[in-house]
Amino acid sequence: xxxxxxIDIKGGRCVRLYQGRMDQETVYSDNPIxxxxxxxxxxxxxxxxxxxxxxVEGTPVNSDIICQIISSLKIPVQVGGG
Numbered sequence: 001x002x003x004x005x006x007i008d009i010k011g012g013r014c015v016r017l018y019q020g021r022m023d024q025e026t027v028y029s030d031n032p033i034x035x036x037x038x039x040x041x042x043x044x045x046x047x048x049x050x051x052x053x054x055x056v057e058g059t060p061v062n063s064d065i066i067c068q069i070i071s072s073l074k075i076p077v078q079v080g081g082g
Contacts, residue, residue, distance in 0.1 A: 002046075004044070004046050004047065004048050005039050005047055005048065006047075006048040006050060007039075007047065007048070007049050007050070007069075008050045009032050009050065009052060009053070009062045009065060009066070010022070010025060010052040010053055010062075012030075012032070012062060013028075013029065013032070014027070014028045014029040014030075014031075014032050014035050015028065015052070017052070022052070022056060032049075032065050032069060033068050036049070036069045036072065036073055036077075037072060037073070040073050040074065044075065046075055046077070046078065047069075047073065047075060047076075047077050048077075048078045048079075048080065049066055049069060049077055049079050049080070051066060051079070051080070051081035051082045052081055053081075053082070054082020055081035058082065059082050060081075060082040061082060062082075063082075066079055
């Protein structure tokens with residue numbers, strides 16, 4: 001079994017939604033790039049990043065941050081949302 005950590009991005013921040021509700025979130029970090037680098041340093045082999053705003057809008061919203069994450073890491077990054 002392979003465990004792939006995920007970073008959910010909403011409004012440019014790392015969040016966790018409560019029961020998938022966009023209006024109820026817990027913010028874990030204002031810096032998704034820093035969080036991604038911590039996952040890589042912890043030894044993860046792959047990272048999953050979700051553009052929650054993009055999922056709602058139907059088009060990418062946080063693509064600048066996601067591109068920065070991808071260019072900052074040496075590991076593969078899977079992207080979803082939008």
